[in-house]
Amino acid sequence: MRQNPERRAALLDAAIEVLAREGSRGLTLRAVDAEAGVPTGTSSNYFSNRAQLLVQILHRTRERLVPDPAELAAPHDTKVLLGRLLARMRRERSVHTAMLELRLEATRRPELQEELAGFQGAELEANVARHLEAGLPGDRQGVVLLYLAMLGLIVDDLTAPGLLAPYPVEGLIGTMVERLLPERPAD
Secondary structure, eight states: OOOOHHHHHHHHHHHHHHHHHHOGGGOOHHHHHHHHTOOTTTGGGTOSSHHHHHHHHHHHHHHHHOOOHHHHHSOOOHHHHHHHHHHHHHHTHHHHHHHHHHHHHHTTOHHHHHHHHHHHHHHHHHHHHHHHHTTOSSOHHHHHHHHHHHHHHHHHHHHOGGGGTTSOHHHHHHHHHHHHSOSSOOO
16 A cells, blocks of 8 residues: 555545535445545555545544644634634535434445544544533533534534525524533533
8 A cells, every 4th residue: 555645635635525416326436536646546555445435534633624723723612613613614514414424424434433432432532522621601411412513513514504594603603502511510
């Protein structure tokens, strides 16, 4: 297997675009080569099979979605952080769409489901820990509920943006934070 990290990243970025645009059925090594503008067969030098490609796409999405460290160093406010998350999702639409495709593909591939569950579980735990360590309002369960609520908002924003048009997203985010992460726990 070839080890040129820049070429591997470019192929994975091309794979993300193919997956987002064509869905799982359109994702082939040949389609990745065409999207990347490289000779046919190049991808097979980097990925031994489609299953390996899917797992590596999963990890590449994480690399592309990590917030800028300056964003995380700024004063913490949950509403602001979630607004930035939504803005990143909108900028990186194809990455999020590819993640949705990976989730669907995982329902048919137990090995990918296991990888995805481990990957997503680690991400969720890291986000919960970061939230609690920052001293932001809410407890573990509230942060998990907020994660689930934001996931739904993001899926709708990606797949049916007109659905949320009557509801200003900033207001929805604010309400989610206020209701799920109250400053003081309910009596």
